[in-house]
Amino acid sequence: MEQQSNITLPKGSIEKTTTTLNIGPTHPATHGVFQNIMEVDGERVVSTEQTVGYIHRAFEKLAERRPLYQITPITDRLNYCSSPINNMGWHITCERFLKIDLPKRVDYLRVIIMELSRISDHLICNSIVGVDTGAYTGFLYVMQYRELIYEIYEEVCGSRLTTNIGRIGGFERNFTNTAFTKLEKFLNEYPGVLREFEKLFTRNRIFMERTQGTGGISAARAMNYGFTGPNLRAAGVDYDVRVQQPYSSYQDFDFKVPVGTTGDNYDRFLVRNAEMWESISIIKQAYQKIQEFKGADAEIYHADVPEYYLPKKEDVYTKMEALIWHFKIIMGEIDLPKGQIYSAVEGGNGELGFYLVSDGGRTPFRLHFRRPCFIYYQAFEELIKGGMLSDAVVTLSSLNLIAGELDA
Amino acid sequence: MRPVRFNLNPKEAEIADAISMGKAPDGVPGDGFFATQLSSVVGLARKNSLWPLPFATSCCGIEFMATMASHYDLSRFGSERVGFSPRQCDLLMVMGTIAKKMAPVLRQVYLQMAEPRWVIAVGACASSGGIFDTYSVLQGIDQVIPVDVYVPGCPPRPEAIIDGFMKIQDLVGQESIRRRNSEKYRDLLNSYGIQ
Amino acid sequence: MALTNAYIQEKLVEKFNDQVFQFSTDSGILSFESAAENNLKVLQFLYEEASLGFTFLTDLCGVNYPDNKGAELVVVYHLHNFIENIRIRFSIGVPVAKPDVFTATKLFESANWMERETYDFFGVNFIGHPNLKRILNVDEMDYFPLRKEFPLEDQTRIDKDDEMFGRG
DSSP, X not given: OOOOTTOOOOTTOOOSSOEEEEEOSSOTTSSSSOEEEEEEETTEEEEEEEEOOTTOOOHHHHHTTSOHHHHHHHHHTTSXXXXXXXXXXXXXXXXXHHTOOOOHHHHHHHHHHHHHHHHHHHHHHXXXXXXXXXXXXXHHHHHHHHHHHHHHHHHHHSOSSSOOOOBTTBOSSOOOHHHHHHHHHHHHHHHHHHHHHHHHHTTOHHHHHHHTTSSOOOHHHHHHTTOOTHHXXXXXXXXXXHXXXXXXXXXXXXXXXXXXXXXXHHHHHHHHHHHHHHHHHHHHHXXXXXXXXXXXXXXXXXXXXXXXXXXXXHHHHHOHHHHHHHHHHHTTOOOOXXXXXXXXXXXXXXXXXXXXXXXSSSSOSEEEXXXXXXXXXXXXXXXXXXXBHHHHHHHHHHTTOOHHHHHO | OOOOOOOSSOOOOOEETXXXXXXXXXXXXXXXXXXXXXXXXXXXXXXXXXXXXXXEOSHHHHHHHHHHSTTTOGGGGTOOOOOSOGXXXXXXXXXXXXXXXXXXXXXXXXXXXXXXXXXXXXXXXXXXXXXXXXXXXOSOGGGTSOOSEEEOXXXXXXXXXXXHHHHHHHHHHXXXXXXXXXXXXXXXXXXXXXX | OOOOHHHHHHHHHHHHGGGEEEEEEEXXXXXXXXXXXXXXXXXXXXXXXXXXXXOEEEEEEEEEOTTSTTOOEEEEEEEEETTTTEEEEEEEEEOSSSOEEXXXXXXXXXXXXXXXXXXXXXXXXXXXXXXXXXXXXXXXXOSOTTSTTSOSSOTTXXXXXXXXXXXX
């Protein structure tokens, strides 16, 4: 391996040259496939060069071939730890583009699903930070509750991980009573578990000493690097797409946005932890609002948009109009309006944006995903420069890099 | 609603005194000895302590994490110790999409493994490229390395991954001692360009 | 005083006269175009002007319009002003024969990899970029895959049966 040029050893170093270390695509420290070729002076990191693209699946080119509802399964595989948020983000982009208004009940159901997936994403990130500092138990405790979240997804859409949940205009079926029973069980049991998980880490001397002061970044640099999401909030900037540009009736909910100060690993852990508490509160509020819908209102689960939402099977077999719409939608013969739109949602890692350009055809002319992980991974070198190698490993996992979102 | 039946012919577990005995290989039992083929004993030992190398690239990797966690525990089957070093592992579990950029890395990891080694392709992307019929995705890892078991699904449920793992255990338990030195195996490796 | 699209448009026309054109408001976001040579001047103006303050680069991507002769490759910048909560979209077109664009990495660090991705997918050459090489595709690839003339599938496959896919 060629040594990177222009690497100067820091003052006071006792080495003659730096050592090149490859934290390669398959490595237990990289949770996903990306490569860091580091130059280290003893234990201190002097510089690093990141290589991504080991799981490039050409989503953007693939999306030019598919009608809108067929793009949802692709968006699943972006940030696969919280696929419902990606799905909902895509549906919200389509609805804004096609100027579809949604009934409130659909919005509240979407909020419940999105906040559940945010909890699921932050749980993985925080427990893996624990695993990387040596504490495997926290991971096993909370995976049990991720199984409960998976059961709720399964009840609604049939699938655990890559959910393809919801449709343009709403959901494919109404939430059953079993789904609400499982949600209640989750809301009863999970806060106790989160409290226990918190107690394991937040005031734990070993964890605090390993994560405080490492991998920090200032707010101005973070903004220049394009950080969004919990990483930016840990650096001190309170930018949250749910508050700035509310979608799916988030303005009806009352929640706080936790903000850190130094942007180091400890702040990121605490911000994600606090966000999970806020998510629990949002889900409780949404559930309460849903229970207030009575009678016929409680049966609404989609908007009335025949060009994009498949009609009921009973109608397809009996009514002519429904049959024609069914045919047109499935054969992909609905023309999109011309225009372009950029719409963003708050994903688990930050602002997940969709830039859709349409020229009036049946499939998008160009679809670009603004992927938060891809943008903030560039800052990795600045975060670990001068630090120890073991801190670099913890920083890598606390940034919550998901390979699917990195490469698209 | 029509009730759904899954396991139509369930096998009753034989549990006596809170102990369930596994099935012994074919052989001649006696008073204080048990005569059987060497390959059965070696197979029995190997299959109940396979050390997997989780080559998790994408979404299937998260389902693998769920399989290793306490709900669907894979360590019941003897694979408590997952290793990330190919020199120490028996079973290469490829989970997730392998892009063309990643294929040489996968091949190098496979070449570093010592015989006997098995490969399980978990998920649609590893088996055949999955939904990604694009210029950058390898259409199935069997283009570069020989595969023993394919587990379909996108992503496969943890039960499916365990089912694939149990099929690998069957293969391991019944493998002949001479297989790795045979002509047929050497021809198989040569067809992949591996000497 | 809250920032409005009309005010931004006014300030831009005032500073650049007719070098900024094609103003439109698609779904609430003001979009405009400019010639490729002016991209850094416009970005710097939007960043430094006190009343505008677009200090966050949300997104940088490319689009290929094969029918627009002379401007087939378009680079689109999405900027965001956090304090006033306004987004803006700015696009520049370059011909495919000489796709040179000045790099925005001095102004925004986040443009580094986004420009590499645009180069990888479309072949837009960013002048002054510290490390312009392919990022997502294999280094040895010799074409730019997201241009409309290239197909999605891998053409070197021999195992796919075209008869079954209706293409035989």
